[in-house]
Amino acid sequence: DLSAHKGLISDRQTHTHRALAAGFGSNANAVRYLNQDFAALRAQCRSAGKLFCDPAFPAAPEALGFKELGRSSSKVRGVTWKRPTEIASNPEFIVGGATRTDICQGALGDCWLLAAIASLTLNEYVMARVVPTDQSFGDDYAGIFHFQFWQYGEWVDVVIDDRLPVKDGELLFVHSAEGREFWSALLEKAYAKVNGCYEALSGGSTTEGFEDFTGGIKALEAGALLGCSIDAVTRQKLVKGHAYSLTGAVEVNYRGRMEKLVRIRNPWGQVEWTGAWSDGSSEWKYVQGDCPHANAEDGEFWMSFSEFSRNYNRVEVCTLTPDTIDDDSVKHWSVSKFDGTWRRGSTAGGCRNNPYTFWMNPQFVIRLEEEDDDPGDGEVGCSFVVGLIQKNRRKLRKQGEDMHTVGFAIYEVPKQFYGQREVHLDKNFFLTHAQTAKSETFINLREVSTRFKLPPGEYLVVPSTFEPHLNGDFCIRVFSEKQTETDMEISALELKTIMNKIVCKRTDIKTDGFSLETCRVMVNLMDQDSGNGKLGLGEFATLWKKTIYKKNDTDNSGTMSTPEMRVAFKDAGFTLNNAIYQLLVARYSDPDMTIDFDNFTGCLMRLEMMFSEYMENIQHVLHVLYILHILHVLHVLQVLYVLHVLHFLQHVTPLPPQRSLRSWTLTTAAPSSSTSLR
Template identity: 50%
Template sequence: MSFNDSNLSICKLLTSTEICENPQFIVGGASRTDICQGDLGDCWLLAAIACLTLNEKLLYRVVPQDQSYSEGYGGIFHFQFWRYGDWVDVVIDDRIPTFNNQLVFTKSAERNEFWSALLEKAYAKLHGSYEALKGGNTTEAMEDFTGGVTEFYEMKEAPKELYKIMKKALERGSMMGCSIDVMVVSIVTWSGVCVSPLCKQSQHKASKVRLVRLRNPWGQVEWNGPWSDNSKEWVSLSKGEKDQLQHQSAEDGEFWMSFEDFKKNYTKIEICNLTPDALEDDKIHKWTVSVNEGRWVRGCSAGGCRNYPDTFWTNPQFRLCLLEEDDDSEDNEVACSFVVSLMQKNRRKERKLGANLFTIGFAIYEVSMHGNKQHMQKDFFLFNSSKARCKSYINLREVTQRFRLSPGEYVIIPSTYEPHQEGEFILRDLNTEGFSLECCRSMIALVDMDGTGRLSLQEFRHLWNKIKQWQGIFRHYSSDQAGIINSYEMRNAINDAGFRLNNQLYDIITMRYANEGMNIDFDSFISCLVRLEAMFRAFQAFDQDGTIRLSVLEVSC
């Protein structure tokens, strides 16, 4: 029976207790075997749920654990989804479509387990109906489960730094999936494979080999080429190297392969960059995310793409300030990495009303950091070309792309391809974590000589040069470029910055700026040096003979 079959009209909505005896919400923990596709064409959703089972913290954010068919059972369950910038709680009853007492849609291999079927029902309610779930993209569901921003790469068009992008993404707790479009020798096509959190370089026969660990969430099928579980390549590695790579020979759906084979055998990779509200581990290098809501209004702000110069400038405009240079010791280019995501709202839910996805995209223009913040006018776009733009306008729910641009201020212009098309959207940009508000205020106070609370171009350049100098010192002492320095290294770092302190002051600095692990992050490091710079400068202003005497008013300043 297919979803559109007339037999569907005779389906019965039965509660879990009517379907079987002793129903359970989750049996023995959630796993991929709990997700068996039914007669609804939503394999894209089920692939996302399967990947979600590999991360318990994320899973139980979507599927709260405080639910069962015994204690406190009232016939209802609730699930949480990310919805355009907010987390929403969706409450459903436990009546599920059945035919001949069998579940019609998603079911578990265990007949009395219902969490996956109920999750599918809640997701259908979020979008208005089961029918709305027919056809989709796995990345769409992953974002609704995590609030993340997803980017994808076609392997044949992947950037040369893809391995570095993957490695950095895993350091930030991102989730990844890869897929194959056609059958390939020695490997079986499946809907999705998750990239496990390990990208390593191994020393093999006097040369470095880049490796990727993958996991098939659907079963036991594995890669059997070079670097597979029992391949000859592992013989050349020591036990210590094998332990470091967590190598084990087992038909568990998890396997290693070289990055080169990975690129040859897979068609596409999707990276779901998780935002801070989805990450709880302080050790993870998190993105910072800015969320902007907007709408295109016909006759006012629905200007279409750059091909329509008379109206393009009327589109909504959003400012982006890039100051945090990439922390990459192997790259000498002064540039900032960031990801821009443009998502149109509610189009799947309104599809039954005839609403189709618009063809959308965006462009990025550089503007003066010290100019006014007003809406850029038509002439600006006639005489200035974009610094970056999305690869193409496309009729998907979301268009996402990664960029690297020089530090500065930019304006992002989201638009539909054609003008006069009305709709709502959210625009998100992710970039590496910037300075805290306290640190920013301290930096401005350090160089703001005229006390206006604003920086002139000369003052900004002076501050920027200081930050660059201190960043170089921080990188030198940062352990494995992990974005932290050990508190024991702080003495040497401060000395390199030109400050000579006594032991008591070093103790105070450690107590003030080190975390529980006795480590100091970049924000705290800069805050410390800014305060030291300000104190030394104040002392020198009053110093006549190596000692100073201050009034109460001067101390308060």
């Protein structure tokens, strides 16, 4: 129940709260696709001494396609299925880390997907969520691999065998420029399995791929993955109707002025821009200072931002959802999800152009309660994003179906219906009331999303196809910008899962992985806000920034020597004397005087908290000293006052001979605690 939400409340029972990636259906605990358990299946194969053959996605013509790649198509004539061990003498899952050049397009029109995969490699954390690191062609190899995709509100773990389509001795579809590397080809196969076949991947929007790799939505403001496309052919080798990856941006000093450049990659792995700032162009000769240019026929090229703006028609942006942690700032978007269907004759009313059937569409109520905290944007209201996603349309291509043209409208709920859990307004309402807001367009893409800012109140979201009487399944996600009462925290077990997923993919770092006990220590040390044994996003971001390890492994040994360790401490902001450094070496280093990643991270966490506690204690001591200083001043003032009175009395009445000045002063001027507090 979302009744406790500050910013957005849903009044439908079909909602699912996804503000935090934890629990069933999260990336850390993904749903088993088709109920296939990767670990169990691999163990069975190894026990039986057999290589895995996937009965749910067999190496057969049906896995290739249904029309252009159908059984009778000449394009699939001579295609065989081979495992990487049959294609390369020494296959590897990933060689030297996943990079943009690992993705080269084959005989399938899925450039949109490959552009998304190329952008994915730019973010190691997001990459590790999609491509699990617990697999290789090493000792545990059993012909089985798995990948994780976001599908309509939940993450699914997809198992495949490693038989890949080959023609004339070469991989038929995506392949790596490094001939013995296979992660990208296996990822494409897993995505084809989710969508029914390889041919179902032909044609699409880069945003769709971004979304399935991140759970993101294109309208949010945060760190993002970028893609671009062009609708017209040029003479300078930019390809019509083709998707590219935007992989970088930089400013260079060119002839005494600053020039903005963007870096773009063609998934083909070749065919590059030949204009200004291309490989080998004269502009690079006049760059002063650092120069990002590398001359290679790898499909990646630079061009000026002005040329980019003139030549490209579309830029697609996918922003990461609230469970993403690699952004420096803590995000406060919360997410609610609704599932629904359009069925001919009952709930498929079409758009507002069909006034007598529009009311039949599913209707969902949301409540906006608190206005945004940022008045600087000049707008008053509650910010939120609505995203409408069509489900499983690629799978239906075999039956001749494709994406519907879809969109949605938003209406203000009449006051008499406020607070009702089941609201379905009738035809007369829609005939007599104008919509309050609507999607930017009706379009035949998988997702339509738009950002809004509306006054607090209750609103009705009505999703529809453009034409009436069309069957389909959909989900709606509503992103609220206000903080909700979700914990946005991770436990020690979740921290262990996340950290091990990331470090295990780093073959250049030697570690046995993070133990649960180490993660408990890290959580206990960092959990400053609530003391509930969990890390908040802010605390986790601090921890994450402290795990910079590889930079100081100057000899590339995968571990850190004690001299490297001292430099690393300094880079992390700790200046230590020799005695403290000797204690740390004795406590955390191995007998060979090296420190591995797990111990290094734990050591940094302890130092962080020791310094924090020290500074807190210093502040407390300074506060006490300040109070004592005030007490001392008051005491001196009282003594001076008594002396003044005494001096006055000496001139008026002689002092009794039995009392000395000193004894009188001491018995009269001693400060009490009550006096000092006045």
